[in-house]
Amino acid sequence: xxxxxxGLGPRSVCCWIRLVLCSLLxxxxxxxxxxxxxxxxxxxxxxxxxxxxxxFNNIGGVVGDTTVPGWTTNGTVELVESDQxxxxxxxxxxxxxxxxxxxxxxQVQQELGTLEGGATYALTFxxxxxxxxxxxxxxxxxxxAVTAASxxxxxxxxxxxxxxxxxxxxxAAGGDDAGATTVAFKNPGMEDxxxxxxxxxxxxxxxxxxxxxxxxxxxxxxxxPTNFAEETSALPGWIVESDRAVRYIDSxxxxxxxxxxxxxxxxxxxxxxxQMVETTPGKQYSLSFALxxxxxxxxxxxxxxAFAGDQAQNVxxxxxxxxxxxxxxxxxxxxxxxxxxxxxxVYYNTxxxxxxxxxxxxxxxxxxxxLSGGATSSGRPVSVQLLVALxxxxxxx
Numbered sequence: 001x002x003x004x005x006x007g008l009g010p011r012s013v014c015c016w017i018r019l020v021l022c023s024l025l026x027x028x029x030x031x032x033x034x035x036x037x038x039x040x041x042x043x044x045x046x047x048x049x050x051x052x053x054x055x056f057n058n059i060g061g062v063v064g065d066t067t068v069p070g071w072t073t074n075g076t077v078e079l080v081e082s083d084q085x086x087x088x089x090x091x092x093x094x095x096x097x098x099x100x101x102x103x104x105x106x107q108v109q110q111e112l113g114t115l116e117g118g119a120t121y122a123l124t125f126x127x128x129x130x131x132x133x134x135x136x137x138x139x140x141x142x143x144x145a146v147t148a149a150s151x152x153x154x155x156x157x158x159x160x161x162x163x164x165x166x167x168x169x170x171x172a173a174g175g176d177d178a179g180a181t182t183v184a185f186k187n188p189g190m191e192d193x194x195x196x197x198x199x200x201x202x203x204x205x206x207x208x209x210x211x212x213x214x215x216x217x218x219x220x221x222x223x224x225p226t227n228f229a230e231e232t233s234a235l236p237g238w239i240v241e242s243d244r245a246v247r248y249i250d251s252x253x254x255x256x257x258x259x260x261x262x263x264x265x266x267x268x269x270x271x272x273x274x275q276m277v278e279t280t281p282g283k284q285y286s287l288s289f290a291l292x293x294x295x296x297x298x299x300x301x302x303x304x305x306a307f308a309g310d311q312a313q314n315v316x317x318x319x320x321x322x323x324x325x326x327x328x329x330x331x332x333x334x335x336x337x338x339x340x341x342x343x344x345x346v347y348y349n350t351x352x353x354x355x356x357x358x359x360x361x362x363x364x365x366x367x368x369x370x371l372s373g374g375a376t377s378s379g380r381p382v383s384v385q386l387l388v389a390l391x392x393x394x395x396x397x
Contacts, residue, residue, distance in 0.1 A: 038206075038213065041070040042071065044203075045096075045099050045201060046098055047070065049067045071109065072108070072110070072111075074108075075104070076106045076194070077102060079100055082098070089131075089195070091130060092163050093199065093201060094126035094165075094201040095201050099126075100200055100201070101198070102185065102199075104189060104191060107186040108184070108200075109184035109185070110183055111180050111182045112205070115172035116174075116207070120172075122205070122213065122234040123139065123141075123169075123170075124202075124206070124215070125139075125185070125203040126163055126164070126166075127152070127163060127199065128157075128163035128198065128199045131191065131193060133191065134155050134189075135154045136152060136187075137151070137154060138185070138187075138188045139152060141183050141184075142182055144172060148170035148232065152166055152168065152225045160354040165218060165221070166222065167223070169208060185203075202215065209236075211236075212248065214248070214250055218253060220247075221248055221250070223248070224246050224273075226242060227239055227240050234248075235248065238274065239273070241272050241273075241274050241342075245267075246263055248261065255292060256362070256364060257325035257364040262363065262364035263363050264294050264361070265343060266345065266358045266360045267358060267360075269345075271344055273344075274341060276340055277338065277341055279337060279338065283333070283334050284331060284332070285308070285332055285369065286368070287308035287332065287366070287367070291363060292317070293325070294359065297352045301316060302317040302360060302361040303347060304343050304344065306343055307341065308331075308340075311331070317361050331371065339368075
């Protein structure tokens, strides 16, 4: 048999053909799924317009280019700069030198391209209010598998910095509804003072596995606002069923009981997280969790109210020795096929260094274990960890 060009023998050719055939059998990733975790295009608003950033005079006037590269705008959308004076106020820019302010009924939006159908994504963004009156921000994504539009209340400022980082989740559309996804941020307010309106900055995206995108310098953590939709929660498996937010923290800037992530409960009864877990009526279970301090100078006392099924327990933070956390548990007997587990802070805590920033106890490594032994009606063992989403906080992101 004649040898092929390049000096390859028959056996080498056969191996080469097999490799080619195997590579052809590998699944080809769909086109349009190249959305990477991190900042959106000009998500920090630091890309200058074609004619440069606008210049602001002493009377609040604007000279120069007011377009926002990478974004489509509607209404009065202003590129603002750090320490800019507007009226009697100094505008807060959360990160860097520039951000955008949304006037009455104004909106910015960006087309992301086609996302993975059915997958859940979280947007992380920084926001600040400009006036002392009620301000909010409507966040939406279209198309989406379920209705994806929420209003984030900015009335409460959780840190002395004057701004906070938030996370909001949505499920990408699939099948016939799939298409380029557009995310939008809108000021739904109509204020008498045209200089009012929320400031937004640092907009990032992350495909959810354990938690939302956190910036390396996220010294304030990320807030989860009110959300009753478990399937589109930025904290997988959990909902925030209260008027106030809870804070997602990392081990790089805070003290975390286990792993690299945890949740800090804020604002007393107004900051509740909960989850429904599968149980077998009549069987006994134990809810266990780690209770700690975030190491953010939060004033004592700190305590959580823990709920499991029809049981409730007040647990005060009182670690022993040099530990910054303690292990706690609560036993309950299931009365239904789904049992509610929930936590909130007993007190309204603030930091001792500024007496203004909201803080509270940290909850981590949440587990529900069967005390009855045996198996469920489906034959699967019940002595398993059911609350994987806060043990999420054990894993690296």
